Amino acid sequence: MYKILRKEKLSKEVFRFTIEAPMIARERKAGQFVIVQKGGDYEERIPLTIADADPARGTIDIVFQAVGEGTHRLAMMEEGDAIGNVLGPLGRPTHIERYGRCVCVGGGIGVAPLYPIAKALKEAGNEVRIIIGARNESLLIEEDEMRALDPELVVVTDDGSRGRKAVVTEPLREMCGSWKPDLVVTIGPSVMMKYCALTTKEYGIRTLASLNTIMIDGTGMCGGCRVSVGGETRFVCVDGPEFDAHEVDWDNMMMRQRTYSEYEREAHHRCHLESGIAEGEA
Numbered sequence: 001m002y003k004i005l006r007k008e009k010l011s012k013e014v015f016r017f018t019i020e021a022p023m024i025a026r027e028r029k030a031g032q033f034v035i036v037q038k039g040g041d042y043e044e045r046i047p048l049t050i051a052d053a054d055p056a057r058g059t060i061d062i063v064f065q066a067v068g069e070g071t072h073r074l075a076m077m078e079e080g081d082a083i084g085n086v087l088g089p090l091g092r093p094t095h096i097e098r099y100g101r102c103v104c105v106g107g108g109i110g111v112a113p114l115y116p117i118a119k120a121l122k123e124a125g126n127e128v129r130i131i132i133g134a135r136n137e138s139l140l141i142e143e144d145e146m147r148a149l150d151p152e153l154v155v156v157t158d159d160g161s162r163g164r165k166a167v168v169t170e171p172l173r174e175m176c177g178s179w180k181p182d183l184v185v186t187i188g189p190s191v192m193m194k195y196c197a198l199t200t201k202e203y204g205i206r207t208l209a210s211l212n213t214i215m216i217d218g219t220g221m222c223g224g225c226r227v228s229v230g231g232e233t234r235f236v237c238v239d240g241p242e243f244d245a246h247e248v249d250w251d252n253m254m255m256r257q258r259t260y261s262e263y264e265r266e267a268h269h270r271c272h273l274e275s276g277i278a279e280g281e282a
Contacts, residue, residue, distance in 0.1 A: 001082035005059060010141040011134075013066040014109055015075050016051065022058030024050070024088050030096065030120040031113075031210065031242055034062065034088030035218040036074065041085065044070035047215040047237070049113035050089060060086075063112035063141070090218050091241050094208070098125045100182040103175050105168050105196055106132045107188025111142050113210060114187045118149050121185075129179065130154070131171050133188075137162035168192060169199045176203040183208070186245060190254045197245035209245035211236050214259060227253050 006018035024034065033049045052061040066075040077083070094117050102121045106114035111132045122128045128149060133156040134140045140155065140162055147153040154171045155163030164171070168188075175181060176199065184207040186196040193209040200207040213236045215225040220238035227234055228249035234240065 001084065002086045003082045004077060004079055007077070007079050010063065010112075011139050013075070014063065014139075014141060015066070016061055016063045016112070017077075018059050018061050019083065019086065020058060021060045021086055022055075024086065025053040025055045025058050025060050028053045028060065028089040029093030030116040031094030032089035032091045033113075033218075033241060034060070034086050034090060035215075036062065036083060036087075037085040038070070038074050038077065039084045043073075043084065044068075045216060045218065046070050046074065047090075047212075047218055049210070049241070050116070051112040052116055063109060065109050087218065091237060092239070094120065094185075094242060096120045096124050100126065101179060102126045102128050102183045102185065103172065103179075103181045104128060104130045105172055105184065105186040105188070105192075106130070106146075107168055107186075107192040108134050108139060109141065110186075110188030110192075110210075110212075111140075111146065114185065115142055115145055115149075117185055117187075117210075118146070121183075122149055126183075129175060129181070131156070131168050131175075133157065133166075133168040133192075134162075135159065167195075169195050172196060173199050176200060176205060181205055184245075185210075185242075190250060190257060193245060194248075194250035194254075197248070197250070201246050207245040208242045209248060210241045211243060211248070211253065212241070213253060214256060227256075 003020040004017050008016040028050050036046045037043045048062045050060050051063045066072045104118040130146050130150040131154045135158045156166040184200050186193045187210040213225040216222040218237045220235050225236040229243045230247040
């Protein structure tokens with residue numbers, strides 16, 4: 001059992017849990033993830049990137065959005081409760097070295113898993129610039145943490161309610177043209193990562209994207225997380241989650257991600273009704 005030591009609501013339906021998991025905290029590296037099962041072996045398996053870890057305290061942080069039934073049930077847990085299973089660390093860690101100039105681009109909840117990567121890149125001696133974005137101010141997360149890594153942090157929102165009214169590809173294009181980064185790392189909605197990749201490809205800048213696909217077992221057995229990268233089938237759970245963003249078949253991946261979207265919407269609505277919360281109040 002994995003005790004929840006701290007619960008924090010970051011934005012509308014986005015939560016951060018600090019969990020007691022000493023072995024995972026000791027072994028985890030930037031870019032890796034865990035599989036979480038709220039009540040044990042027979043519940044939904046939820047893949048979540050490790051947003052931070054403290055080996056000394058024996059804790060890891062996970063950040064998630066209540067979208068389907070499993071994540072809603074998880075969000076209803078409180079400090080002191082224990083999660084049945086947390087499996088990890090899984091996936092290949094981010095390859096960290098001294099590249100030179102790096103731009104980290106995060107969108108929405110993707111800002112959380114981007115943080116440990118940006119931190120590791122900076123600790124390796126890279127110059128790190130960070131761009132974060134969301135639809136509006138209420139959906140921005142971890143602005144202070146990112147600004148601590150990059151005092152020139154660029155914040156954009158679709159509606160202009162916070163920072164610059166723009167999408168993340170606009171300042172990214174400007175940096176590609178003037179600052180000329182050696183590496184770009186992007187995490188966020190698939191469509192955002194696709195257009196980040198299209199932007200950097202014009203400048204010939206190496207770009208990594210951390211993919212968030214449908215995933216079941218997390219160990220390469222089921223094939224549910226398969227994606228096409230460079231014309232070859234790869235499995236996000238064991239070959240990723242990071243891939244060359246210029247080689248990913250984004251349209252195919254986004255089509256597969258929509259497989260259970262109707263069920264997620266139904267579960268989202270049902271969980272709100274059961275909790276007595278109106279859809280717009282969460």
